[in-house]
Amino acid sequence: MTQEFIDKVSSYLTPDVDIAPISQGAEAIVFTTTTHPYLPRAKDSHQKYIIKYRPPKRYRHPQIDQALTKHRTLNESRLLAKLYLIPGLCVPQLIACDPYNGFIWLEFLGEDLPGGHGFSNLKNFLWMHDQDPYSDLVATTLRKVGRQIGLLHWNDYCHGDLTSSNIVLVRDGARWTPHLIDFGLGSVSNLVEDKGVDLYVLERAILSTHSKHAEKYNAWIMEGFEEVYREQGAKGAKKLKEVTKRFEEVRLRGRKRSMLG
Ligand SMILES: Nc1ncnc2c1ncn2[C@@H]1O[C@H](COP(=O)(O)OP(=O)(O)OP(=O)(O)O)[C@@H](O)[C@H]1O
Numbered sequence: 001m002t003q004e005f006i007d008k009v010s011s012y013l014t015p016d017v018d019i020a021p022i023s024q025g026a027e028a029i030v031f032t033t034t035t036h037p038y039l040p041r042a043k044d045s046h047q048k049y050i051i052k053y054r055p056p057k058r059y060r061h062p063q064i065d066q067a068l069t070k071h072r073t074l075n076e077s078r079l080l081a082k083l084y085l086i087p088g089l090c091v092p093q094l095i096a097c098d099p100y101n102g103f104i105w106l107e108f109l110g111e112d113l114p115g116g117h118g119f120s121n122l123k124n125f126l127w128m129h130d131q132d133p134y135s136d137l138v139a140t141t142l143r144k145v146g147r148q149i150g151l152l153h154w155n156d157y158c159h160g161d162l163t164s165s166n167i168v169l170v171r172d173g174a175r176w177t178p179h180l181i182d183f184g185l186g187s188v189s190n191l192v193e194d195k196g197v198d199l200y201v202l203e204r205a206i207l208s209t210h211s212k213h214a215e216k217y218n219a220w221i222m223e224g225f226e227e228v229y230r231e232q233g234a235k236g237a238k239k240l241k242e243v244t245k246r247f248e249e250v251r252l253r254g255r256k257r258s259m260l261g
Pocket residue numbers: 022023024025026027028029030050052092106107108109110119161165166168181182183184
């Protein structure tokens with residue numbers, strides 16, 4: 001992560017806002033902060049927030065770059081605000097958005113897993129349980145992951161980059177509640193194609209990182225996903241058929257593609 005960006009962000013936010021970089025992706029630099037954008041700091045509070053910043057891309061024409069940053073920041077913020085209102089769906093709460101400068105402030109989710117297993121995203125959680133992959137805890141958590149995706153799709157939203165790192169687990173006693181993060185490529189969509197691709201991307205992600213147990217893991221995710229649709233009666237069952245059929249087609253296309261190289 002370049003110091004130049006950190007200094008730029010720090011001077012824009014003023015020194016009153018502490019920032020610690022945690023990730024630099026293709027799109028954005030993500031920081032944690034203990035400062036809320038407009039509430040006073042509670043005494044002894046260890047509350048953390050996320051600041052997601054889309055830096056300018058020098059290779060783009062400045063005006064196009066500004067317009068794109070504004071569009072993507074707004075798109076992600078709007079989606080999060082709408083998704084947060086869907087009962088049962090778990091996404092980070094949107095705290096503030098500065099689309100012209102490419103900043104989003106979010107609720108911080110998750111924690112460090114015990115035993116140095118890293119941050120509590122689904123990928124690390126599955127690594128942590130590599131020795132007990134068929135435990136009730138793993139099965140229940142993966143079904144809950146499937147339910148989150150089911151709820152997202154049933155409400156006609158698609159994620160666009162559904163990997164196991166973009167599913168954060170929040171501790172709830174001895175259990176975990178999956179939350180979906182990173183809606184930078186998300187969309188409002190009723191297209192079965194988009195839903196099939198979401199399911200395929202996650203299936204591939206799990207296959208590539210947890211190949212030994214991937215079949216079982218993906219089956220549990222699909223159980224949770226299907227449950228949500230079936231709860232909607234005949235209409236849900238019909239839509240489920242369409243999505244799973246397209247998922248199978250996307251999978252076949254993916255196989256052909258990987259055979260051809
Ligand atoms: N609300 C959140 N709570 C906790 N951690 C978060 C949150 N949002 C993002 N992160 C952390 O920051 C990382 C990057 O965030 P995000 O995926 O939104 O950015 P990105 O630039 O689109 O990333 P990438 O290009 O790698 O997909 C996440 O993988 C996660 O570890």
